Amino acid sequence: GAGVSQTPSNKVTEKGKYVELRCDPISGHTALYWYRQSLGQGPEFLIYFQGTGAADDSGLPNDRFFAVRPEGSVSTLKIQRTERGDSAVYLCASSLKAGGDGYTFGSGTRLTVV
Amino acid sequence: GQQLNQSPQSMFIQEGEDVSMNCTSSSIFNTWLWYKQDPGEGPVLLIALYKAGELTSNGRLTAQFGITRKDSFLNISASIPSDVGIYFCAGHSNSGYALNFGKGTSLLVTP
Numbered sequence: 001g002a003g004v005s006q007t008p009s010n011k012v013t014e015k016g017k018y019v020e021l022r023c024d025p026i027s028g029h030t031a032l033y034w035y036r037q038s039l040g041q042g043p044e045f046l047i048y049f050q051g052t053g054a055a056d057d058s059g060l061p062n063d064r065f066f067a068v069r070p071e072g073s074v075s076t077l078k079i080q081r082t083e084r085g086d087s088a089v090y091l092c093a094s095s096l097k098a099g100g101d102g103y104t105f106g107s108g109t110r111l112t113v114v
Numbered sequence: 115g116q117q118l119n120q121s122p123q124s125m126f127i128q129e130g131e132d133v134s135m136n137c138t139s140s141s142i143f144n145t146w147l148w149y150k151q152d153p154g155e156g157p158v159l160l161i162a163l164y165k166a167g168e169l170t171s172n173g174r175l176t177a178q179f180g181i182t183r184k185d186s187f188l189n190i191s192a193s194i195p196s197d198v199g200i201y202f203c204a205g206h207s208n209s210g211y212a213l214n215f216g217k218g219t220s221l222l223v224t225p
Binding site: 033042055091103105107108 | 118120154155156157158159202204211212213214215216217218
């Protein structure tokens with residue numbers, strides 16, 4: 001597509017449930033990034049994929065968070081046993097190659113854990 | 115990640131005024147980027163800076179990469195109502211592809 005597509009745009013879930021957030025990057029972009037943005041804060045890095053592999057997952061806060069990109073295109077961020085503190089906007093970005101300037105961000109998924 | 119201090123936190127100005135905001139880092143960055151974020155949207159890149167001392171313009175926007183490589187500023191001239199939004203600085207160090215973002219400057223412009 002023309003831009004980075006993220007679904008759903010909003011997700012409300014109960015504490016303890018499992019959620020999946022999807023990111024469809026710009027066609028042909030090999031690099032894909034997930035960020036998390038809490039209210040009143042800037043985005044915080046979670047994980048970076050180059051192709052199918054997670055090249056840097058140092059930003060994942062704990063082992064409840066996991067992301068995959070099995071075919072080097074669509075990526076899914078998975079959160080197990082959600083906690084209220086996981087509530088945030090989860091942003092996905094893609095770029096043609098690795099590096100910070102060619103990022104295009106999606107509109108994000110607003111996750112609310114109640 | 116590295117701490118980025120962005121100021122001011124918010125600005126409330128009249129249309130036509132010039133705006134200046136800045137960002138400082140506790141460590142050296144190789145790239146400085148400025149983004150704008152509208153409500154319900156992801157950040158959109160405004161200006162990218164790659165070299166210490168570099169001064170770059172994009173329309174009414176001008177940004178500079180500080181000589182120490184630990185700071186950057188963004189100026190907006192002759193502000194208009196559509197400049198309203200949150201402006202983020204972001205930096206890129208040697209240690210990977212992650213971007214470190216500031217907390218943002220919220221800009222409100224009254225007609």
